[in-house]
Every structure is written in C-alpha cells, then in structure tokens.
Amino acid sequence: MSEPASPWPRRADLAEQAIHKRHSQKLWKMPRTNLAVVTWPPGAKDRLFWHWHYWWQAHYLDCQVDAALREPTKARRNRVQHTLRAMSYRTGGKLTANKYYDDKAWLALAWNRALALDGVRRTKALNQLEFDLLAGIDPVTGVLPWRRGETFYNIPSNGPAAILFARTGRLDKSRQVLDWIFDNLVRENGLLEDGIRMRMHGPEVVEKIYTYNQGTVLGASLEIALALRDEVGLAHDEPIDSFANSERADASVFYITHIRAIVQAIALHLATPQGVIISPKYESGDGDGGLFKGILARYLAEVAVRMPEDSRENIATKRVAARLVRASAESLWQHRLEVDGLPVFAAEWTEDAKLPHNYGLGPASISEAVGLLRIDERDLSVQLSGWMLLEAAARISNAPGL
Numbered sequence: 001m002s003e004p005a006s007p008w009p010r011r012a013d014l015a016e017q018a019i020h021k022r023h024s025q026k027l028w029k030m031p032r033t034n035l036a037v038v039t040w041p042p043g044a045k046d047r048l049f050w051h052w053h054y055w056w057q058a059h060y061l062d063c064q065v066d067a068a069l070r071e072p073t074k075a076r077r078n079r080v081q082h083t084l085r086a087m088s089y090r091t092g093g094k095l096t097a098n099k100y101y102d103d104k105a106w107l108a109l110a111w112n113r114a115l116a117l118d119g120v121r122r123t124k125a126l127n128q129l130e131f132d133l134l135a136g137i138d139p140v141t142g143v144l145p146w147r148r149g150e151t152f153y154n155i156p157s158n159g160p161a162a163i164l165f166a167r168t169g170r171l172d173k174s175r176q177v178l179d180w181i182f183d184n185l186v187r188e189n190g191l192l193e194d195g196i197r198m199r200m201h202g203p204e205v206v207e208k209i210y211t212y213n214q215g216t217v218l219g220a221s222l223e224i225a226l227a228l229r230d231e232v233g234l235a236h237d238e239p240i241d242s243f244a245n246s247e248r249a250d251a252s253v254f255y256i257t258h259i260r261a262i263v264q265a266i267a268l269h270l271a272t273p274q275g276v277i278i279s280p281k282y283e284s285g286d287g288d289g290g291l292f293k294g295i296l297a298r299y300l301a302e303v304a305v306r307m308p309e310d311s312r313e314n315i316a317t318k319r320v321a322a323r324l325v326r327a328s329a330e331s332l333w334q335h336r337l338e339v340d341g342l343p344v345f346a347a348e349w350t351e352d353a354k355l356p357h358n359y360g361l362g363p364a365s366i367s368e369a370v371g372l373l374r375i376d377e378r379d380l381s382v383q384l385s386g387w388m389l390l391e392a393a394a395r396i397s398n399a400p401g402l
Helices: 008-022 054-070 074-090 101-114 124-135 155-167 171-184 211-231 243-248 250-269 287-306 312-334 380-397
Strands: 152-154 193-199 202-209 337-339 342-344
Touching: 008 054, 008 312, 008 342, 008 380, 054 074, 054 101, 054 287, 054 380, 074 101, 101 124, 101 155, 124 155, 152 155, 155 171, 155 193, 155 211, 171 211, 202 211, 211 250, 211 287, 243 250, 250 287, 250 312, 287 312, 287 380, 312 380
Parallel strands: none
Antiparallel strands: 152 193, 193 202, 337 342
C-alpha cells in the first residue's frame, strides 16, 4: 500500500496563490513586470510602490524561485523574470545604489538561485551586485558593515553575504566573514548575537537575538562545509569511516560542529517544547521582523536536507531541524484564516491569524502610525514568511529518511 501524499506541496501552492492574488501587481502598469504590493488591503501609495522595500521584494523573488524549483512551470519562470525586470525598473537600473549591504546580499542570493531556471541568465547587474558586496568588505575588520559608511558590523549583512560568497566560488571570503562571526558573536547558550558597533571607546556588542541571524549562519556554515568536502574529493553522502576520510573532512568539521550547536540552541531557546519556532524578545512580528522566522525555516530545511549523514550526531541534527520546520508549519497552518479559500497567516506561528484591514486608512495615517489599527498580518513580510515556511516543509517532505 502506497503512503499518502504529503500535504505540504499543496499548502505551499495555496500560499503562493494567496500572495499572487492579493499582492502581485505590474509596476506602474508596465507590461511584463511584477512586484508585490507590501500590504493587503493596500493603501494608495502602496499600489504605486511609492516606498521601496528592496529586501522584501528580494524575498518575494526567493519564494517564487522555491515554487519554480519545486514544480517548474512556464508561468512561474515568467513571473520570476518579470519580477527581476520590475526591480531593475523601480531602481532605475541602479540596484547597487542601495546603501544597505544586507538588502543587496538578499537580492544577489535570490537571483543566483533563479539561474537554475530555464531562461534566467546571469546579467551585468547581478555581477555588479556581487562585486559591490566584495568591494564593501572593511579592510580592518574583514567583514561588511550594515550599510555604506557605517561602523556597525552585523550578521544581517554578513550572514547572507557569506552564503553568497560560498555559492559563487569565493570560499576564502566566505570563511573569513563567517569565522569573524564565530569569533565575536556566539553567546554562551549557543545562539548568535546581532553585531558589533565600533565606538570611540571600543567595540560594543549588540546582544539582541534574532531568529534570521541563526538561519543565515546555519546556511553559510553548511555551504562552506560542503564546499570544503568538494575541495578534497569527499562526496556529500560519503561516510567518514576511515582515517583517510577523517583527515580529508577535518576542515569541514569545524563548521559542521557549529551547525549542530546552533540547531540545538534553536530547539532549546527559540522554539516551544513542541518545536514551533517563536520570536525572541526584541523581535517584532511585523514589518521587517515579519520575514525573520521564515528565513530561519528556509535554512533549517537546508540543514535537514543537505547536511552530510556521516555521523550519528549529524543525523540527529538533521532530524531536529526537520522537526522544527514541520512543527512550525503545522502550527502555522492550524492557526491560519481563510479568505476566499486562500490562507492568511499569523505573524506569530503559535497564535491565531487576525483578519487584515485598513478601514480606508493609508499606512501614513495617524491612527496606524500610533498602532491603534495595526494588524501585523496585513504586511507582505508576514505572508512571505508563511510561504517560506511551507516551501521549507514541502522540501523536507520530499527528502528520504526525514
């Protein structure tokens, strides 16, 4: 008797449909363009893309790539291309003009993943993004500042950049950045702090814990570990069952060990006893913070699916990562609302979703500015995070042994 089909691919499809029905729109009615309106229901300025949410659109692109890689269709490939075109138009072709390095790293990551799709090609703009990140590395610290001209060095910029560098063959730069993070930002409980501000009196650690920082460091550690195995001819699924293989795997073990510790710390400190990921203190569930937990889920799924199974510790870590994703996805789904048959996801995955509204008020209204009418679920970021989580669950559902 065959096993029942996993529900997660279908649920990810519904999340995709909800975003496209409520948020997707042509840029200024131009043909063959596509961006996501940042609220639903939207205000007038949102429909015009008056304010530019660079990294939200990058994650919108990344979610589209998830769906297109999971089940390729012409419509999905076209939408990815239309989104890339619209981002270029909206920025006047100056994607590197943005002063925030984390924004640019996220777009470069999503764009590089999109290259796996038929018809998506590497362009001069993508090369410029990558070289802009490389040129932004501070010669003294060896890492990226949060934004151009700042002396604040943090994981939000360096985590995604380290993933990008590893995936594009710049392994030394990736290790340089990630090793700085491990040298400076690991808390005693295994979680990663946000960054370091360079003050006149000396370095000042920003101790706040954010879910997405754990995710990007997991992703970078995994990419580096796998690349180091490739360098010595050790296949990703090859067991470490001899002294020779142990010697060859030695450089990658440092990063694998960090992955184990971070996943364990997430399970202990950033999840419920049932394994549902929760927002820590200081982390907002709306605005930019709406994306954070989804990013963590994306990279937990990477660990669950791609981490080498060459030890009992690794297998246990993969299972914990998979459990965190599955439990979070199940809770998200159980707490959803449905509007016209499509889901609305909660900002907090352990709580019931609230119905978004604007009561005819725009996002610049006094009432919303002071939080009187604020509904987190109205934000694109919150809904993208739910979509990301369901794509992560769908990916795990197709992996053997999980």
